Every structure is written in C-alpha cells, then in structure tokens.
Amino acid sequence: MGLTKSPMSVEDHGDDTPPLPSYIARHVNLGFNSADVAALISSIDSSQKLQTSSAPHLPAELVLQVLEYVPIDHVLDWRLICRGFRDAIDGRILFHYLQRTQLIGYLGSRHSRHMENLIEEHYEQIHLLRASFQRIEKASGCEPGAQRPLPVWSGTHAIFQIEDKWFSSFRRLGGAAARGGDTIEDADTQWLSTLDRLGLRRTEEGFGTLRWCIKLDHSVLDMDFPLESGRNTFDVDVRLNTKSIRVSWKDMLFRFLKTETTLRRMMEEKRDSLFTFGHAEDCLRAVRRQRLQSTLNPDNNIDRHLRWSLRLLHPLFGKPRHQHHVPLEDVESDAINLLLLLRREAAMTSRQLAYLRQLALDYEAMDTDIQELDQDFDDFKSHLSLPGFELSHSLPALSPRTLPRNPISWPDDLMAMVEEQVGKWKLQKNTIEQMKTLLSASNIRLTLPEDSFDDLGSDF
Template sequence: MNSAGTPTAREYGHEPFSSPPLPAWLARNFEVGFNEDDVAALIGSIESSQIPACPVAYLPAEILLHILEYVPVDYVLDWRLICRGFRDAIDGRISFYHLQRTQLVGYVGPRFMWPLQNLSDELYDRMQFLYADFHHVEDVVANERGRWNCAAEERRSVGGPLWSKKHAVFDIDYSNFGAKPKTDNAGQVFDSTIDYAETIWQHATRRLELSSVEEGHGSLKWCIKIDHAVQDLDVPLETSRIGFDVAVNLDKGIVKVAWKDMLFQFFKTESALRRLTAKKKESNFTFSAEEDCLREIRRQRLQAELDPDTKADRHLKWALRLLPPLFGKPKQDLSPLELTESIAVNALMFLRRKASMTPKYIAHLHQLKADFHRMYEEMKQLEEEFSTFRAHLSPWLAQTATTRTQPEENVPYNPIVWSDSLRETIEDRVSKWRSQKKVMDQMRAILASSNQALALPEDSFDDLESDI
C-alpha cells in the first residue's frame, strides 16, 4: 500500500514501473505526466469494478484501457458511467487521445453568398471549408479585461499530465485557400488569379473570427470532426452565447478553444443523435433518416439556449417553431430561419458523408467523375463529326440534327454529394462507354476522314500541273 492507502502496482501483480522494459500502454502515461501512484490508482479502480461471473468475463485493466481508445465517439459517455476508473480515464488520457484526432472545420459560406458567387465550381469546392488540425495544448490566464488570450508572455506552465492544460491550439491549413494574402516587401499581396480575392478574405475573416453580424440564429461557422462524426462546434456559435472559450485569428492561422468543454459537448450531441436515430428508425421522414435526426438535435440545442425573459429570444423561439416539421409531419408556414438551417445542415451532411468514406473510396469517386467528363467530351466530338458528315450529304439534315448528349450541369461538381442512385447511373454509363470506347474511336476516325474527303470539291485536282 502507498501513503494514500492505494494498492501499489506490485500488489496487483505488476513489476515496479522503474523496471525495464515498460509496456507501450504504460510508457505513454509516463510521457504525459503520470507517476506510479496515478497509474496504480487508475488500474485499481478498473480492477475493482469487475466482478466476473466466470473467468472468461474478466479482462485485465490494460486491455480495457486499450479498448477505451477505440470506443465510437457516440458511445464514449456511456462507457464513462461504468466506473470511476473509466470516468477518470475518459476525462483524461482518452479525451486527450480524441483531441489529437480532432479537426476543426470553418465554413466560409454558401455558394450564392457574396462574394463567393463569383468563384468557379472548382474554386468554390476547395475554398468553402478551412481545415484546422490539432497542434498542442497550453494554459492561459485572463487579462485585465477578463478575456483570455494566448500571448507567449501570458502562458503559464502547469505540472501534471498534458490533459490538465485547458486550451488546445489548432493550425489552419491554407494550402487550398487561394484568397489568403501573401506578404512580400511591398506588403500583403492577394492571389491575382482569383477574382475578388481580397473581398473573399475579408468576408472569411469577419465570418470565421465571429465578428460579423449574425446571419440567422444557428448559422454554421465552425464545426468539429472526429472520426466519422461531424457536429457544430457549438450551437449557437454566437459571441454572446458561446458555451466555452473560442478565439480565432486567421492572420496567424490558429484557433484556440477550451478543449474539454468542446469535446464533452461533442460526445453528448453524438450520443443524443444516436439514441434519436434508433428511436425514430421506424418513422416516416421529411428529408432522410439521418438529416431529420440531425435537424431535430440542432433545434433542441438552439431552443435550450433561448432566454424566455428576452424579447429577441421569444421571437427566435417563435421562428424555430415555424421550421419545416420533421419525421413526415405536414408542411406548415415558412420560417425566416428555414434558409439558415438548410445551409447549415447541408454543409454538415456533406462533411459527415465525406467523413464516413475511406480515402480509397473518395479517390474512386473522383476517378469516376474524371471518366464521366471524358466520356461526354468524346461523345460530343463524335456528334460534331457526325453532324458535319450529315451536312455534307444534305443541308436539310444538318438543320434538323439535334444533339443527344445530356447537359452535365445537372450533375453536382463534387462527387461526394452524389446520391447513391446518381452514382449507380453514372457508373453504369461509364462502364458501357469503357466497353465501347475502341468502337467509338474508330467511328470518330472514319467520320473525320470522310469529312476531310467530302470537304474537297470534285475538280480540286483538275488545275494541277502534271506530266500524267
């Protein structure tokens, strides 16, 4: 027993932690600040929670700690309720393990919003989101105005494990964001290849630094992604309503957030979404099963933040009640917040769909899209050659000829948003094109040769000087 009355590691059948070699799971704890008593107390709590009915039901604490790292994010809070050891592990090392896999995503805005409407499909597709990856954790102190910041001179070092630090720092990736200004000797210079680059940057700064006027209650600006799950960073993410510390500086390319509160809210929301999805699986749906449940959870969180004693919040509560009903209920009057909700949910659904796909499958979709465009280009060339051939035979046929290819504008630019039925249709067409590509190439070559021959007049060689 140690001085606190907790059994030591040796009493649980483990060698002292100073004896080499250390197991990998144990070495990680020492690297982040645990000592012998901390690990022994954690293992003791987990071991004491197991009262196996038979030897098969028993698992060592080391194995259980490994299992905790792979628990889906929507079940983390359920495991936290099992015992004190699980609670301490999830509040500490397991949460920090999830933090290292966390990605923050900033939403610049919908396509129709000024000045994003001036971007091409390709530019908007790669500039609508800004991704920020976890970098490190740190502690900060409040300044004289009561606001927290992370200036270097105001950081303080706190002993203990890494997860005892309160704030996490994320680095924003600007590699695809062409509107970020570049600094040279003359000052900031924006990418001249993108129209309204400076205006787009200013718009992104006001929106993502949470300094712009609210577009609507529940607007999506930042969301959090862990594994397959994506949720709002906070709902609503408004300066006067944010439930935890958030600071964004686009010039420096960093986001700083109180990470424990952020993760706990994320786990709570994902658990609620899972339970609601299971409860409503036999219901009718207005949009889809996943989208109806996601909208319902967001509405519940928005309602919970409203103050009934405030006139503006009472008006918002009325507007939320007029949103389109979910789970197959009859349509009602249009709500002023309907567009705001649709924009946010569409972006979240896209990110959740993308997060659920493997990199290999995403690469397959992009290759399918490239083949689809190539197929239509070749079909267009073939029809142009055939139209020219018809024109040589009869002008009347040329006037009545019509194209048989369908416009590609009906197909979304990003293949990730393709529905399953659309993807299957495109895969079927591309498969047929691949099987007949050789025949189409031969037909195009024959028609091109025929058109070249028909373009020459019959007496084109009569005036040539020849000895024959």
C-alpha cells in the same frame, strides 16, 4: 491486479517500485507515473468485482486498451462505469480524440452573397477551409525543473492550424493577390464581411447559421450552438492573420460528444417512426433545434422571438407541414445539407472516397470524349447539308453534363447511372476513337474543292 515486471521501463521510480509493463509504459510519457497507473488499474478491477453476471473477468490492462476503440458516440456511457474509466477518458482518451479532430470553416452556400459569382470549380476551392490539430498550449506547472510535469492534456487551450492551400486559393479568388496584398485581409471589400463572420467578428444574419463545425471519426457537428459572440459555451478565437484557431478544447469536445450521443440515441428511438425528411435528417434537425433553443434566454425579447421562429420550422417525424415559410428554414436547411454531406464523407473509407473521385474523373473524360465526337459529327453534317435541307440527326446524349462537382454529394441512383454510362464508355472506347478518326479524316477531305486533285498529272 498487480503490475507485472517488464524489461521496458520509461523512468526510474525507485527501487521499491517495479517497472511498468510495456503496454502501460507508453502512458508515462503522457504524464502518468507508476502510482497513477496502479490507481487507475485498481479502480477498473474494483468495478468488475461488483458485477453479478457470468461475464468473464478481464484484466484491467486489457480493458484499458479496449477503451481506446469504443465509438465516440458510446464513450460517455463508458465514462459512467467507474472512476478509472472516467479518469482515462477525461485525460488520455480525450487527448487522442483531439489529435484526430479537424475543424471545418464554412463560407456559405453556392447561392449566398459573393459565392454566387464564382464558377463551380472556384467555389469548391474556397467554400470550406480545414484546420488540423497542432498542439496544446503548455499548462502552468510544466516549467523546466518541475519535479513532476503535468500531463500533456493539462493545457486548457489547443491550437489548430488552417491549411495553406485555402489561403492561396482565397487570395487569388478574393482579389488580395491582384491588389498586391500579402494576407487575406487585403481582399476586395465585398469579401471583408464574409471574413469577419468566418473570424467570428460579426453577427450572423440568421440565428443558428453554420460557420464552423467539428469532424471526428465518422461524425461532423456544429462547433457550438450557436457559434456567436456572447452565446458561446466555450472560448474560441479564430485568428485568420496567423492561420490558427485557439479553442478551449475539453469543453468543445465534451459538448461534441454529448451531442453525438444524443443523436445516436434519438436515431435508435425513432427508427420505426414516420419521417418528414428522412431518418438521419429528421433526427439531426431535431437535436440541432433542441441545442439552439437551450441557449435562448426567456427573459430576453430577441430570444423570445427566436424561440417563436424556431417553433415555426417545419415539424419533423411525419407531422403535417406548415404552409408558411420563415427565414430560419433556409438557414437550417443550408446547415443540415452541409452537415449531412460532411457526415457522409466522414463515414466513407479512404478506398470508397478514392473510387468516387476516380469515377468523377472518368465521367469528365467520357463527357469530353463524347463532346469531341459530337462536334466532329456536327462538322460532318454541315458538309452534307444542302440549301433548304438540314440534317437534324445528332448523337444521343449518354448522360447529363451538369452533375454536382463533388461526387460525394451524388445520390445513389445518380451514382448508379454514372457507373453504368462510364462502364459502357470504357467498353466502347476503341470504337469511339475509330469513329473520331474516321469523321476527322472525312471532314478534312470534304473541305477540299472537288477539283483539287485534277492537276496532279496522274494517268488515272
């Protein structure tokens, strides 16, 4: 399919080359010229001529735009169709993925060392830190004056910026601010080992510990399997002092896409199987174990022991469970619980997330309201108590007061209960306010002595 003329032209390629159409011209800024685009479209058109089905022939330009909306767990299948798709996915599409990618660091579970000393609110503030894509390091050949600059995705390494909000919280909770330090490296000694593991400068205590993961669209997975010094399959450098992460981005994303594709296929194959933990959880555990085992060296004594330990984990897909317990079970369960929570969050729309957060706020307001009413009622009972006789009646508890702070982690049955209780509270809010006013006024009156109004000089 030839290129059609358009009044929009991004750069002049000579009198013999027609201007690029508007839907293609935007790619010139990313490093394509008209010859590149023509070759790409020609390749896509050629792949359609070989088809024997009755499916209609789509213009290559339209197919190229459709490619941008292919789900990430299917895009590698499209990459096998033709050279044009391969080149588009390896360049422009992968670059767009990179711009949507977020890296998430994990300090440890609620019951891990140092974290167990934090209250729930403080733990939620620092146990996860997020880094967003900032830029790709300039590739060689992009110097000013070059006849043809390389595409923006030609650089091998990308820079991600860690959010400042996390650093502020950690400096305060980790003791750096109290010690007068300007960086998180000035934190209390007890936190330094945690920071070293976050910066990938210290060996993890358990093989396969989740420390960094990748979030892209609806998916969240480990950054690498495992993410340890000497075992990495791509270059990653966490620089906490500069609040940045430098990573070999193409290798990272291709490995991520391959794992997500494998997970999607396994979930389709195992849809009708029996499950040990659940459909999604069994498949995620299985894929993760496969990736971890593939990194082990059978000629290494330590790796042989790790392979043996991985085989002792609870069997999946409905097989009988083992009676013994191995340390790697805790490591795996901690990683899986976090990944499932983050994947659930990633699959939600912004409206669903906003609804859950508002529901959590409403629940806190309801709980505070009921506690205040309960306290007023306790005060009222205390005034009516006689020696040797105590009123034992109390207001019924409307809902538990110990919910997970993050509403995304609420199971469906718990969320339904909270919705029901909050709905009742909103309908009865005026009545509750009237009860609080009446009890408060009664308590004030009951605190006064019986003869407090005798000297007012009234005729009554």
